[in-house]
Amino acid sequence: MQDAHSASRRRRRPYRKRTTRACTARASPGGRLVPVADIEGVLLDIDGVLAVSWEPIPGAARTVTWLRNQGIPFRLVTNTTTHTAADLADVLSGAGIVVEPWEIITAVVGTASYLRRHHPGARCYLLTDGNALEDLEGVHLVEPDAEEASVVVLGGACDEFSYSNVNRAFRMLMDGASLIAMHKNLFWRTSAGWELDGGAYVRALEEAADVRATVCGKPSAPFFEAALGMLGIGAERVCMVGDDIVNDVVGAQELGLTGVLVRTGKFRPEDLEKGAPDLAIDSIADLPALLGAA
Numbered sequence: 001m002q003d004a005h006s007a008s009r010r011r012r013r014p015y016r017k018r019t020t021r022a023c024t025a026r027a028s029p030g031g032r033l034v035p036v037a038d039i040e041g042v043l044l045d046i047d048g049v050l051a052v053s054w055e056p057i058p059g060a061a062r063t064v065t066w067l068r069n070q071g072i073p074f075r076l077v078t079n080t081t082t083h084t085a086a087d088l089a090d091v092l093s094g095a096g097i098v099v100e101p102w103e104i105i106t107a108v109v110g111t112a113s114y115l116r117r118h119h120p121g122a123r124c125y126l127l128t129d130g131n132a133l134e135d136l137e138g139v140h141l142v143e144p145d146a147e148e149a150s151v152v153v154l155g156g157a158c159d160e161f162s163y164s165n166v167n168r169a170f171r172m173l174m175d176g177a178s179l180i181a182m183h184k185n186l187f188w189r190t191s192a193g194w195e196l197d198g199g200a201y202v203r204a205l206e207e208a209a210d211v212r213a214t215v216c217g218k219p220s221a222p223f224f225e226a227a228l229g230m231l232g233i234g235a236e237r238v239c240m241v242g243d244d245i246v247n248d249v250v251g252a253q254e255l256g257l258t259g260v261l262v263r264t265g266k267f268r269p270e271d272l273e274k275g276a277p278d279l280a281i282d283s284i285a286d287l288p289a290l291l292g293a294a
């Protein structure tokens with residue numbers, strides 16, 4: 001009954017593009033004039049945009065519901081490697097932000113998409129944290145003690161990044177394997193303190209084996225290309241909403257998306273020295289007004 005009602009509402013109130021004049025906004029000095037009326041799809045970062053430490057940001061649930069009711073296609077995009085898309089959907093839905101696993105694109109999902117497209121059937125040696133297997137469907141992983149693979153894939157760092165395993169990856173690269181990084185994050189901070197992340201190992205292997213990694217998470221082109229492919233909408237008609245000026249906003253802009261910065265999460269005013277968002281809003285709660293009610 002609920003589904004039928006929602007579907008009916010979507011049919012009655014389809015998303016309509018507004019006039020360019022009514023929906024044009026200038027974000028910040030240096031930002032370009034953006035015709036918001038041209039936006040037909042939305043990518044939303046999770047951490048710092050929808051939630052902080054899995055506590056929902058006020059207005060986040062309402063905005064996701066609004067996008068759904070308006071029939072505006074959207075995906076949640078995140079560099080996390082510790083949670084599967086299904087786990088994230090559970091956690092977010094439990095916090096009131098109701099989403100389905102297929103609506104979430106993690107760095108693992110983006111990496112799997114890239115591997116299927118560019119290394120179909122290749123033998124892949126994987127080092128990462130979390131339970132990545134569920135989101136690596138269609139990727140041929142070799143055993144942890146394998147001595148040979150044609151692709152080395154690194155995700156978030158964990159105890160599996162032992163000398164023995166990292167050296168195993170190094171030998172594979174020296175024998176000609178390609179290096180794929182889910183992201184190049186160098187470190188992060190938890191309640192236990194600073195934590196070294198997978199990007200530090202990626203850099204070390206790049207230097208030692210004289211190779212360059214292909215990065216599959218944000219802000220890489222393959223990640224945003226995978227997200228656009230799942231939305232089925234061209235870059236010029238999609239906006240990326242994030243709190244990270246480099247990984248979310250600039251990365252998306254480089255591929256032709258509209259970069260929308262939210263002033264929540266990790267945002268700091270000095271971030272604006274690293275890039276110029278096309279649009280900026282105080283929080284995700286303001287997105288409906290920006291897209292639909294301008």
Ligand SMILES: [Mg+2]
Pocket residue numbers: 045046047048049242243244265
């Ligand atoms: Mg974020």
